[in-house]
Amino acid sequence: MGLGFLAGALVLVGWLIVGGFAQDTSPETAGDEQPVGRYQAVAPDLVLDTSTGKLVTSAGQMLEAPIEAAGKEVGRFSAAGYVTAVTRSVGLDVMNTPVARTDLVKGYVIVDTKSGRVVRKRIYESRPLRANDL
Numbered sequence: 001m002g003l004g005f006l007a008g009a010l011v012l013v014g015w016l017i018v019g020g021f022a023q024d025t026s027p028e029t030a031g032d033e034q035p036v037g038r039y040q041a042v043a044p045d046l047v048l049d050t051s052t053g054k055l056v057t058s059a060g061q062m063l064e065a066p067i068e069a070a071g072k073e074v075g076r077f078s079a080a081g082y083v084t085a086v087t088r089s090v091g092l093d094v095m096n097t098p099v100a101r102t103d104l105v106k107g108y109v110i111v112d113t114k115s116g117r118v119v120r121k122r123i124y125e126s127r128p129l130r131a132n133d134l
Contacts, residue, residue: 045058
């Protein structure tokens with residue numbers, strides 16, 4: 001009985017070692033790991049690939065195509081985004097009540113961290129401000 005238990009334990013340990021080794025060296029997972037710092041969250045809802053300069057929204061819409069297609073250097077690009085309310089006009093209506101037209105504006109700036117130059121800047125959304133926007 002003790003010999004059977006020992007043989008079973010050896011088979012289990014061998015199976016765990018071989019299973020773990022096969023999992024670590026499988027070609028399906030080799031090369032899939034991205035380096036830390038490859039992606040940067042940019043306010044309000046954007047994601048920047050810091051090695052290529054590609055900028056996408058949280059919904060997956062591409063705002064900027066890759067600036068450097070090779071993308072070998074992680075951290076090469078950095079970005080800042082903004083959301084602001086801009087008052088476009090102020091006046092009085094026919095009842096002499098104050099009226100203001102305010103827009104919600106979203107934009108971003110992408111910087112090349114090697115040279116320190118701004119490589120892209122754009123306002124990507126401008127629309128009338130709604131009550132629940134901010």
